[in-house]
Amino acid sequence: MLWQSQSPDGFTLVDLDRTIITKWEALDDVQPMIILEEMINVEHILRKDPRVIEQCGILGIPPEDMHKVYCDPWTITSDERYGTKIRAQQGLLYYRPHIDDSQYAFPLDFFPIFDVNKQELIDIEIPPVRRPLSTAKPNNYHVPDIERESGYRQDLKPIHITQPEGVSFTVENRVIKWQNWSIHVGFNYREGIVLNNITFFDKFEGKHRPLFYRLSLAEMVVPYGNPEHPHHRKHAFDIGEYGAGYMTNSLALGCDCKGAIHYMDAHFPTQSGQIRTIKNAICIHEEDAGILFKHTDFRDDSTIVTRARKLIISHIFTAANYEYCVYWVFLQDGTIQLDIKLTGILNTASHTPGSDTYGYGNEVYTGVNAHNHQHLFCLRIDPNLDGPDNTVFQVDATKSKLPVGSEHNKYGNAFYANKTKYATAAEAQADYEGSSSRTWDIANENKLNKNSHKPVAYKLVSREVSPFLPQEGGLAWRRAGFARHTIHVTKYQDDQLYPAGRHVPQTSGTPSRGLPEWIAQNPAENIANTDIVVWHTFGVTHFPTPEDFPIMPAEPISLLLRPRNFFERNPCMDVRPSYAITPSEVLAGKAACKCTPSDGSAQV
Secondary structure, eight states: OEEEEEOSSEEEEEETTTTEEEEEEEOOSOOOOOOHHHHHHHHHHHHHOHHHHHHHHHTTOOGGGGGGEEEEEEEOOOOTTTTTTSOEEEEEEEEOSSTTSOGGGSBOSOEEEEETTTTEEEEEEOOSSOOOOOOSOOOOOSHHHHHHHTOOOOOOOOOOOOOTTOOSOEEETTEEEETTEEEEEEEETTTEEEEEEEEEEETTTTEEEEEEEEEEEEEEEEEBOOOSTTGGGOEEOIIIIIOTTTTBOOOOBTTTBOSSOEEEEEEEEOTTSOEEEEEEEEEEEEEEEEEEEEEEOTTTOOEEEEEEEEEEEEEEEEETTEEEEEEEEEETTSOEEEEEEEEEOOOEEEOOTTOOOTTSEEEEETTEEEEOEEEEEEEEEEEOTTSSEEEEEEEEEEEOSSOTTBTTBTTSOOEEEEEEEOOBTTTTEEOOOGGGTOEEEEEEEEEEOTTTOSEEEEEEEOOOBOOOOSOTTSHHHHHTGGGGSSEEEEEOOTTOOOTTOSOOTTOOSSSOOSHHHHHHHOTTOBOSSEEEEEEEEEEEEEOOOGGGOSSEEEEEEEEEEEEESOSSSOTTTTSOOSEEEOHHHHHHTOOOEEEOTTTOOEEO
16 A cells, blocks of 8 residues: 655655655745644634734724634745745634634735744735725625524425435445446545546446546645735635645535435544544435437327436535535446536625725625636546547537538528547647537547447547636636647546646746646647546636625536447437326327336336
């Protein structure tokens, strides 16, 4: 068994079975991930610092109220004054008048800089024009305030979800088996859920067919769009800097998850060498998924309707103010769906009420400026479609080039799927194109579908793809090289797991790390019909509004990996219908076959 450790000085690989160090690599000019203990310490120390107390006093917060001052510590991203030799954090400060108030309604206008190793304040950044502390009424989301102000809605009736015979999946040694699927569920401090060895049992071929060796959310970046100092430093890499696994919530039945739930715990080492356990870190359950397929023949009223079910593997992590709800969804037709819900609280900044935001943000509440920002995620896809040698094709819906009136396009209605094969890593740096409904086929050219005679493939369908808005050459653009394009494809390498590089905090982006670095090293490297990794960046651009405050309604993002030319026919024809009657049964006056919703058994 191998175990790896990272520190500011080096990277170590240890063989636990033989109790020896197998690799030690000296590291320079990098910082490891931020951990929970470091972030908690910052708040307590800053509250006692005389310079912080002085600045709070200028804003009208007396020394005896310093326990009401809160700090969200962010890595300083990159600052030429400190480089990477100092482990620095920038403090985003807020005031909470009452313990149940939301501090994000009372942001402060100055920014302490903190040396984590020395546990001391090293600078305070003060704006040239001070912004007073808001005196507005607290804008809260907790129960007492809502009940006091207007009360909760009383017209919702209960919905009960029951599975009296238990769930339809099994879990053994972290392997889930459900509806022809077999999935190994892993979890680590950085990516959170990692899915391995994903296969689907194909009844036509009579065997489990490999689909994906590994799927994970490998990185994300949240660049903010306000150029005012020091907000240019706000572009959080929540996975690479803090760790989605480290920040994962302990989930509660009936709230985060509903139904018959199977939970998995997560375990991490702490700074002191102890073990921290997150109970119920992963939620696994089934849900009704609406109609799987249906058809009614208008000629004779013959009908078939089959309801679908889906398996969901999920976790939720909290990155200071934001929550990210991650749902891996497996469908009966062989589709894998990734859903992400964004919720939590906007990152807020101090604002003089009624003054101009210059378009870079919006005053969502009195004295509260919420800056424009993006949430861009990078999905790492390690395909294994009927074997490790795969190829990526760009697919664009394209009008025929033949003119109207020509022999083969007389009426001008011809169009087709134009496929472009990616042969090298340099070629495979592509962007989404909505006008052509662009998708990408991950295919095995060595195996053809017996009916279509096309390579077996899975199609990446992802349309919530916001272009990376920071300008070329800027700090965020340099650091988040993976976000410059929607798609990258590289040849598989054991040590290429993280698209922004292994060590993200305080990097300057010069030189570029991660995907741009790997591709630049060998831009002509062959990526066709070989062992590849597909990197897909997707997400949303958020222009905040008052409806997003004081807490944000969940905003969904979704993408699909769908079988294309993979199966001989619809792979879920063996799912029992909810209602079915054939033309001959209609003619004979027979009753339809029905399934009771509770147990799925057929009744006549």
